[in-house]
Every structure is written in C-alpha cells, then in structure tokens.
Amino acid sequence: MTVAVVLYTSDLRVHDHPPLRAALDGAQEVVPLFVRDPAVDRAGFAAPNRLAFLADCLADLDRALKERGGRLVVRNGDTTAEVRAVVRRTGAGEVHLAGGVTAFARAREEHLREVLEGDGCRLHVHDGVVDVVPPGDVTPQGSDHFAVFTPYHRRWAGEPLRTPLAAPRAVRVPTDVRSDRLPGRSGIADVSPGLAVGGEREGRRRLAAWLTAHGDAYEQRHDDLAGDATSRLSPYLHFGAVSALEAVQRARKRGGAGAEAFVRQLCWRDFHRQVLAARPGAARADYRPRHDRWRRGPEAEADLAAWREGRTGYPVVDAAMRQLAHEGWMHNRGRLLTASFLAKTLYVDWREGARHFLDLLVDGDVANNQLNWQWVAGTGRTAGPNRVLNPVLQGRRYDPDGAYVRRWVLELAGLSGPAVHEPWRLTGPERAAYDYPDPLVELSEGLARFRRGRETA
Structure with a gap:
C-alpha cells in the first residue's frame, strides 16, 4: 500500500486541513504524526500553560482520528529523525506539513526537505493552513511585505479564499507504526489555575457559540473589559485547533459590522505573520529602531x-x-x-x-x-x-x-x-x-x- 505522513505542528485539527486531505487523496494509508521535540523547549517555545493546552489538543485530535478509524502517532525526539524513522518504517513517499513563519519553523522545513529528499521522499509544505492569506500572497510594489496595516487590510480583504475542507470520513493508519504515550496535563507544573480546555471540539463549540451570542455586538463590545465579549479563540487559533480561514468564512456568512470587526482582527494576525516571515529578526530586534535608553538597574x-x-x-x-x-x-x-x-x-x-x-x-x-x-x-x-x-x-x-x-x-x-x-x-x-x-x-x-x-x- 502507498503511505503518506502528515506532520502536525500548530495545526491540530481534522476540519479544514489541507495537508491531511492531500495525503489521503494521494495514498492508501496515512500516518498522522506529532513529534514532541526537545528543540522546541530549548528555543523557548514551551511553557507550562501551552504544554497543558497542547496535551488537550493532542488528546482531542487522537479522539477525532479514532472516530474515523485512525489514530495519532506521537514520538518524542528530534523531529527530522523521528519523521525519517516513520518514513523508512512505512516506505512513505510523501510527507505533508503546514507552512510556518518563524525562523525555527523555516529551519525545520529546510532540514526535513534535505534529509527526506536524500531518502527519495518528497516534502510538501502547504500554505494557508494556519493563515487566512499566506505570507507573500499579497505584497506592495517594490517590497516583500506590507509594513502598514491599512493598505494590507485593503488588499487582504479582497483576496479570494478557498472553501473550507470538510473533515475526512475515514483515516486508515498502518498498524505497525509505534507511538509513544500521549502527554497529559497532570504531570505539568505551574499551570495557571483558570486555564481553558484545549482541543478542536472545544474550539469549534466556542466559535459557534460566540458568533451566535456575541458576534453581532463585537464592534461595540470588543474593548469592554468587564463584559468579556471577545471570542477567546486565540489559543485555539494558535494551536490550529480552529481554522482561521473557516472562522473568517463563517463570520462573513453571518455578516454585519460585528462580523467584519472580528474578521479585521484575524487580518491583524495575518499581517503580523507576513511581517515576521519577511523579517524574522523582528522576533528579537526593533523593526524600526528608536535607539531607546531603556531603564536598567x-x-x-x-x-x-x-x-x-x-x-x-x-x-x-x-x-x-x-x-x-x-x-x-x-x-x-x-x-x-x-x-x-x-x-x-x-x-x-x-x-x-x-x-x-x-x-x-x-x-x-x-x-x-x-x-x-x-x-x-x-x-x-x-x-x-x-x-x-x-x-x-x-x-x-x-x-x-x-x-x-x-x-x-x-x-x-x-x-x-x-x-x-x-x-x-x-x-x-x-x-x-x-x-x-x-x-x-x-x-x-x-x-x-x-x-x-x-x-x-
């Protein structure tokens, strides 16, 4: 049987998932794979609250895959090494991955591509999985990115968007691929006591409930501190448990000033991603230096x-x-x-x-x-x-x-x-x-x- 690997990173869902759909269209069996890489910790991306939320998301993703006859394969170790081991074990000819914008994500993609091509396996990096409009799709004349939001929003709002993909009905996973144990919240220290529950199921529930209850009033109430009328979807968007593109499409379908104000906030998210994709150093250095004499001591x-x-x-x-x-x-x-x-x-x-x-x-x-x-x-x-x-x-x-x-x-x-x-x-x-x-x-x-x-x- 032909086999493909879907490497999950910050796209932990089954709805509107182009890499999963492409893998299922091109192979008879698919390995949905998540690698818990110590390099993520060393890079400073791991924090107790995100690790706990991640555990929820992985458990929910595994549940959704099992409902479709599959399962999530979890490995602990170096990402490239673990992907390569799965490819060699299954004879997979393709690996599918959602594109990232950080320097860490870009380096991971390049290393994976180099190693996999040496093994005769092709890496497919899919844009538009985490974003609504991928970085680089809209650019001003003479530059590789927009530095000002308003003209970016004008162009972004006019971009044609693909139709969100339905979740697959069936996912067939090879039976002989080993998986480590799913991480859980219980062993993670220093988690905030009021941390929300993670996962695609909860994220989709929140999106639907918020659009119904608060979406129409968002323009007037999104700054109301006590009213707490914002969507609170940012954690689910960060982990890809909710598709940003699907959120935009559902808000636009509802229509109204509140929906447009919400969509504008999702545009800000894409705006920042296209800036960072073009200027990765902005994660640490001033984008426009003011030569501040910051207080110290x-x-x-x-x-x-x-x-x-x-x-x-x-x-x-x-x-x-x-x-x-x-x-x-x-x-x-x-x-x-x-x-x-x-x-x-x-x-x-x-x-x-x-x-x-x-x-x-x-x-x-x-x-x-x-x-x-x-x-x-x-x-x-x-x-x-x-x-x-x-x-x-x-x-x-x-x-x-x-x-x-x-x-x-x-x-x-x-x-x-x-x-x-x-x-x-x-x-x-x-x-x-x-x-x-x-x-x-x-x-x-x-x-x-x-x-x-x-x-x-």
Whole structure:
C-alpha cells in the first residue's frame, strides 16, 4: 500500500486541513504524526500553560482520528529523525506539513526537505493552513511585505479564499507504526489555575457559540473589559485547533459590522505573520529602531517585578496582569494598556514584557506577541510611536463601573464605582483600609522620563 505522513505542528485539527486531505487523496494509508521535540523547549517555545493546552489538543485530535478509524502517532525526539524513522518504517513517499513563519519553523522545513529528499521522499509544505492569506500572497510594489496595516487590510480583504475542507470520513493508519504515550496535563507544573480546555471540539463549540451570542455586538463590545465579549479563540487559533480561514468564512456568512470587526482582527494576525516571515529578526530586534535608553538597574528591576505581580498601584494594569497569571490569557485591551505601562510609563525594555507574556500566555505566538509589543512600544510598524496610554483614562473608558478591577484586584473589592481606578485619592483611615500599593510612579513623571529617554537616544 502507498503511505503518506502528515506532520502536525500548530495545526491540530481534522476540519479544514489541507495537508491531511492531500495525503489521503494521494495514498492508501496515512500516518498522522506529532513529534514532541526537545528543540522546541530549548528555543523557548514551551511553557507550562501551552504544554497543558497542547496535551488537550493532542488528546482531542487522537479522539477525532479514532472516530474515523485512525489514530495519532506521537514520538518524542528530534523531529527530522523521528519523521525519517516513520518514513523508512512505512516506505512513505510523501510527507505533508503546514507552512510556518518563524525562523525555527523555516529551519525545520529546510532540514526535513534535505534529509527526506536524500531518502527519495518528497516534502510538501502547504500554505494557508494556519493563515487566512499566506505570507507573500499579497505584497506592495517594490517590497516583500506590507509594513502598514491599512493598505494590507485593503488588499487582504479582497483576496479570494478557498472553501473550507470538510473533515475526512475515514483515516486508515498502518498498524505497525509505534507511538509513544500521549502527554497529559497532570504531570505539568505551574499551570495557571483558570486555564481553558484545549482541543478542536472545544474550539469549534466556542466559535459557534460566540458568533451566535456575541458576534453581532463585537464592534461595540470588543474593548469592554468587564463584559468579556471577545471570542477567546486565540489559543485555539494558535494551536490550529480552529481554522482561521473557516472562522473568517463563517463570520462573513453571518455578516454585519460585528462580523467584519472580528474578521479585521484575524487580518491583524495575518499581517503580523507576513511581517515576521519577511523579517524574522523582528522576533528579537526593533523593526524600526528608536535607539531607546531603556531603564536598567535595581530600580527598574523592582518596577518590572511589581508589574509582573500586578502590584503597580494602577488598578486596571494590575487587574490585567492578575488575569494573565490566573488564566494564562488576557483581554486584548488589557494587553495594550499593560504593555504601554511597562514600555512607556515605566520605560522598561519591551522585550522584558514580551518574555513574561510568552512565559504565561496560552496563545503565546511569536509573531503576534513580539510585533504587538513593538507596536505599543513604538519600535514597530505604527504611525504613533510616542503615544502613551493613560491607565486611569483607559480604566474609566473600558471599565467604567470598575467591575473588571474588582474581579481581579480583590483588595479593592469594597470600593464602588469608578473610584476604584484611583484608590490613592482616598485619605486617612479610608485609605489605610485597603492593602493596596501606591502608584510606582506619577503618570506625568513617567511620561516626562519616557520623552527624555527617547529624545536623547
């Protein structure tokens, strides 16, 4: 029998899966393979929350394949070595893989191609599995990528999209291919207690439920911190448990301003991926250097620690940081204001914040995380590099009654209404009743310090 291998990476689903469909169309048997590679840990991509969510996704993928007569083959070790071992064991003539954009993913593809071709096996890299519009499909004249979102969105929105693929009815897997045990959540330490359940089944359920309950109001409510009306699909998109293309198609079919606002957010995701694909160094270095004189030393380290712990003295910032610690996820508006507070009000290098986010975020995606941090810090592709978000005004605007703050900053639960955003204004015994720190820095002082640092750089 002819055999093909499908190497799963960040595309852990059976619905709308071009590599799986291509393998099934070209071979009588297929080996759905996932390799738990120690190189991923060494590269810094493995974090407890993502490992736990990954375990859920793999278990759910195995379940879906078994429902179709197949199974997931899991191996532990070097990716190339394990793929090669499966190819030699089965005599597979083809390996199918979803294309990636990070330097790590690109290097993995090149190494696989070189080794497999030496064995007479062909590697097929499929674009448009993780993206809606693959990097490089739309480019401006004279450049390999768009550096500004608006013209990119204009072109992206007009691109014809393929029809999402149905899940296969049957998957036949060779019986003599060994599999290691599926990883589980139970052995993973330091997982956030409120971490969501992973897997394609849960992701598809959430997409359908959210479109019905909140999709129409998304344009008006996506910044509502307390309302929690965002889709929360980012972890499922990060692991490929939900197809971004299918999400776009389903939202467009529903129609309306809310659906279009949601689709725009998915366009931002593709935008960042096409930037990183063209400029892989942007994962670490400033896309547009401002030559900042970032604060360093013991005082800056103490401020960074207080920010991580949610003890800055600015309630909406602290609420968002505590949500991150508890859930391994943070509301998008919270991500913007906490990043602005660290990089501009505290004037600490954005890479310190990006690293902390990647340590905790279940949706910790290199392209979105690093490039969004640079957008806020003013070192990325932004028209307002010196714009600073005021946490008090942000709190009043996006959490007007203080419900979000009281949900996460329990010390302030007794403060009613918008007063919760400025507890330092309380005096005497009333202030002493709240075990909550004073602000690390006056906002005017932080703004002046940021401007001095950037102007003299």
